[in-house]
Amino acid sequence: MSAPNAQSSLPPEHYLGLFTIESWREFKAHGGRVMGFTEKKKLMAGRLKPGDKILCYVSKVSTFVGVMEVTGPAYWDTAKIWSDGIFPVRLPVKIVEELPLSHAIPIRTLAEKLSFMKPGTGWTIHVRSSPRRWTPADARTVVEAVAAKVRTIASGQTGQPHEAVEERHGALRKALPRSVRVGRVMEKTRGIMESGQTELLGSYENALSFNKVTGYSVNVPIGATCRPTAVCMKTCYFAVGAPSWSNSLRHQWKVMATMQANPAAFAERVAMEYDRLGLTFIRWNGGGDLFKENVEAINHLGKIRPDIPIWVVTRLPDWAAQIEQAPNVFIHFSLDKHSLGRRADFLKQKPRSQNHFFSYQCDRDEVPDAEGLEGIAVLFFDSYKPTGDVRKYRREVVCPLNGKDDITDVCRRCRRCFDGSAVSFS
Numbered sequence: 001m002s003a004p005n006a007q008s009s010l011p012p013e014h015y016l017g018l019f020t021i022e023s024w025r026e027f028k029a030h031g032g033r034v035m036g037f038t039e040k041k042k043l044m045a046g047r048l049k050p051g052d053k054i055l056c057y058v059s060k061v062s063t064f065v066g067v068m069e070v071t072g073p074a075y076w077d078t079a080k081i082w083s084d085g086i087f088p089v090r091l092p093v094k095i096v097e098e099l100p101l102s103h104a105i106p107i108r109t110l111a112e113k114l115s116f117m118k119p120g121t122g123w124t125i126h127v128r129s130s131p132r133r134w135t136p137a138d139a140r141t142v143v144e145a146v147a148a149k150v151r152t153i154a155s156g157q158t159g160q161p162h163e164a165v166e167e168r169h170g171a172l173r174k175a176l177p178r179s180v181r182v183g184r185v186m187e188k189t190r191g192i193m194e195s196g197q198t199e200l201l202g203s204y205e206n207a208l209s210f211n212k213v214t215g216y217s218v219n220v221p222i223g224a225t226c227r228p229t230a231v232c233m234k235t236c237y238f239a240v241g242a243p244s245w246s247n248s249l250r251h252q253w254k255v256m257a258t259m260q261a262n263p264a265a266f267a268e269r270v271a272m273e274y275d276r277l278g279l280t281f282i283r284w285n286g287g288g289d290l291f292k293e294n295v296e297a298i299n300h301l302g303k304i305r306p307d308i309p310i311w312v313v314t315r316l317p318d319w320a321a322q323i324e325q326a327p328n329v330f331i332h333f334s335l336d337k338h339s340l341g342r343r344a345d346f347l348k349q350k351p352r353s354q355n356h357f358f359s360y361q362c363d364r365d366e367v368p369d370a371e372g373l374e375g376i377a378v379l380f381f382d383s384y385k386p387t388g389d390v391r392k393y394r395r396e397v398v399c400p401l402n403g404k405d406d407i408t409d410v411c412r413r414c415r416r417c418f419d420g421s422a423v424s425f426s
């Protein structure tokens, strides 16, 4: 197997090389010089010769992260490199072009140029196994796209990076009555936490969750991160329905654990999902609230991807003040009649970002005093059901979700909270 390949005088060919996010990181951590395949791929891997190119494809997030060149013949080795298998058929390689994971190229953006990505065809077979030979034309499309993106990043046009368990606001520690919705979720959350089922997100799991209120969002367990007020406890939309189901709670725990394990890597993973899903904004804390690594992930993503509008919702003055100024990161500080003092607490901390605004969440049946809403940029009624005559409030302050029969996609169309409008009203 380690004998020189008899075909080495042949012109270079192109192959697909499959990675997961983790295996790419492990490959890089090991020096980025050894690609591995399963024993079943021994014959195929043996056909690759020095000079051949490998298109590095990250499965599940369906993106290209680089191009490598084979530097020698395949060989057998069982030294451990990857956490999910031995992959004893090894191939020496060198990275020719590489993109940060946060800027990897989604395959769907190349669909018009790749010959096999015709509508209605089963194109995924072309990216399901490796090493798989690709046609020169398709390979060229990827190689050129990666090279172009590398150049764009080098020119600074896409926002290349500028340069312990924390004490939680542990609502979990308080025993809240089961009669309030947040109390019921916390009890369930405590059960999951105590069962020891918390683990990191796997390669094939999404970090982002979807619901019709917030679109795609990063969600963490409210039971471990929020400091709920009396109004939240009764009205929190995240404590009822699908987000409160056991599977969702487990996913939220995994998101939090993954963020804590490596905030920057988590941010990069979110960036890839954003690209793959073709999103136009991300809601951060669709459920749950800030903590140390959560803030670090936001600050990292805000820098490496200034093109992504990040809408961060919080009720925690201390952590909100730690979010760094970035034109694409909008801090939405949520207040209600029991937490108005948190506004002063937040401002007292000298927030690092001026890109913030305040919203007001009404209690059940509350009719807020229009005069008392000074400095409030967005007004929400409980369950989006207006109480009384909404015409007495400034029109630009009443969230369009109020009174809507169907709230699907409203934020994506409105965008006030993450296009700077709300910041300018505060």
Ligand code: SF4
Binding pocket: 378, 398, 399, 400, 401, 410, 411, 412, 414, 415, 416, 417, 418
């Ligand atoms: S103001 Fe607009 S973006 Fe903000 S919550 Fe309401 S609908 Fe969504």
